Amino acid sequence: xxxxxxxxxxxxxxxxxxxxxxxxxHGFGESAERMWVETGFAEALVQAGxxxxxxxxxxxxxxxxxxxxxxxxxxxxxxxxxNVARAAGxxxxxxxxxxMGAELVFRRLLEVPESALGSILIAMGRPVMRPRRKATALxxxxxxxxxxxxxxPMLQKLRRIHEGxxxxxxxxxSLLRAEIKRVPLTPEQIASFRxxxxxxxxxxxxxxxxxxxxxxxxVGSQVKRIPGADHDATxxxxxxxxLAIEFITATNSKTPLPxxxx
Numbered sequence: 146x147x148x149x150x151x152x153x154x155x156x157x158x159x160x161x162x163x164x165x166x167x168x169x170x171h172g173f174g175e176s177a178e179r180m181w182v183e184t185g186f187a188e189a190l191v192q193a194g195x196x197x198x199x200x201x202x203x204x205x206x207x208x209x210x211x212x213x214x215x216x217x218x219x220x221x222x223x224x225x226x227x228n229v230a231r232a233a234g235x236x237x238x239x240x241x242x243x244x245m246g247a248e249l250v251f252r253r254l255l256e257v258p259e260s261a262l263g264s265i266l267i268a269m270g271r272p273v274m275r276p277r278r279k280a281t282a283l284x285x286x287x288x289x290x291x292x293x294x295x296x297x298p299m300l301q302k303l304r305r306i307h308e309g310x311x312x313x314x315x316x317x318x319s320l321l322r323a324e325i326k327r328v329p330l331t332p333e334q335i336a337s338f339r340x341x342x343x344x345x346x347x348x349x350x351x352x353x354x355x356x357x358x359x360x361x362x363x364v365g366s367q368v369k370r371i372p373g374a375d376h377d378a379t380x381x382x383x384x385x386x387x388l389a390i391e392f393i394t395a396t397n398s399k400t401p402l403p404x405x406x407x
Contacts, residue, residue: 147159149228149229149232151203151224151225151228151229152221152225152228154203154208154209154211154221154225155209156200156201156203156208156209156225156228156229157177157207157208158177158198158199158200158232158233159177159199159200160196160197160198160199160233161187161188161190161191161196161197162190162191162194162195162196162197163194163196164194164195164196165195165196165238165239165262165393165397166195166198166230166233166234166235166239167190167195167196167197167198167238167239167240167241167393168198168199168226168229168230168235168238168240168241169181169186169187169197169198169199169241169242169246170200170202170226170240170241170242170243170246170247170249170250171199171202171205171243171246172244172245172246172247172268172380173244173245173317173320174205174306174310174312174317175205175243176201176205176206176207177199177200177201177206178201178206179310180380180381181197181199182199184380184381185386186380186381186386187199189386190386190389190390190393193390193393193394195239195393196235198229198230198233198235198238200225200229202245202249203217203221203222203225204216204217204316204317204320205312205316210313210315210316211316211319212315212316212319213319214322214323214326215323216323217319217323217324218323219252219323219327219328222249223249223252223256226240226250227257227260236260237259237260237261237262238260238262239261239263239264239265239393239396239397240254240261240263240264240265241264241265241267241389242264242265242266242267242269243267243268243379244267244268244269244352244353244376247266247267247268247269248273250264250266251264251266251269251273251330251335251338254338254340255337255338258338258340261340262341262393262396262397263340263341263342263343263392264340264341264342265342265343265388265389265392265393266342266343266344266345266356266359267344267346267379267380267385268347268350268352268356268376268379268380269344269353270346270350270352270353270354270355270356270358270359271353271354271358271359272353272354273329273335273359274329274330274331274332274335274358274359276324276325276327276329278325281321281325282325283297283300284300284303284321285318285321285322285325286300287300287301287303287304288303288304288307288317288318288321289314289315289318332362335359335363336362336363336364338362338363338364338366339364341365341366341396342363342365342366342367343366343367343369343388343389343392344356344357344360344366344368344369345368345369345370345371345379345380345385345388345389346368346369346370346379347370347371347373347375347376347378347379347382348370348371348372348374349373349374349375350374350375350376350379351375351376352376353376355368356368369388371384371385372384
């Protein structure tokens with residue numbers, strides 16, 4: 146996996162196949178390998194004639210893991226996307242993100258809509274406008290405490306998940322501390338989004354709420370729902386890959402998107 150330097154941090158990235166570029170951005174506590182490669186998502190894009198570009202966000206996977214909250218300022222995270230696109234030779238691409246990754250995609254394309262052919266936003270909802278700071282603070286406690294046995298059972302479970310995934314807990318804690326201070330997007334900012342957008346939401350989404358609240362603000366966007374899927378299952382569902390490929394094909398050729406019950 147090649148590397149690149151982005152604002153003092155080394156990022157690991159790779160690309161597969163040929164064809165139109167698709168930049169994929171994983172979520173919090175994930176990695177490019179677990180989210181896009183092991184699940185077959187990247188391979189599905191290759192088989193459809195596209196060039197998936199994946200990378201580990203700072204603090205994740207094989208990328209550097211700084212321990213200071215300042216290293217995870219939102220501007221640095223979105224600049225990482227730009228630097229990956231530059232390294233991959235993808236000045237204009239489709240962008241696809243899950244959860245935190247979807248927010249990064251959205252914020253980046255608000256700034257430079259001309260860099261995108263389209264955006265696929267999986268499990269992105271109301272928290273980009275109304276942050277769940279109390280819940281985030283509890284996650285900080287779960288990942289930073291010296292005595293996990295004192296935590297609420299749900300927080301103990303969260304801690305075990307990240308430990309079991311081999312995540313760097315101090316790095317993730319620093320990212321969450323930065324997130325607590327992040328300035329939310331306003332409805333006016335969201336309404337100014339000018340990149341073709343597909344929101345994909347799990348029918349049983351329990352973390353960020355239904356994406357419809359955002360899609361109602363983004364002109365021309367659509368929401369598609371994955372039956373039976375919760376937050377974490379949504380990007381791993383076969384239907385999510387199918388919807389993503391349909392959208393990429395449609396926006397590449399500028400043909401109308403297929404309509405179906407959502």
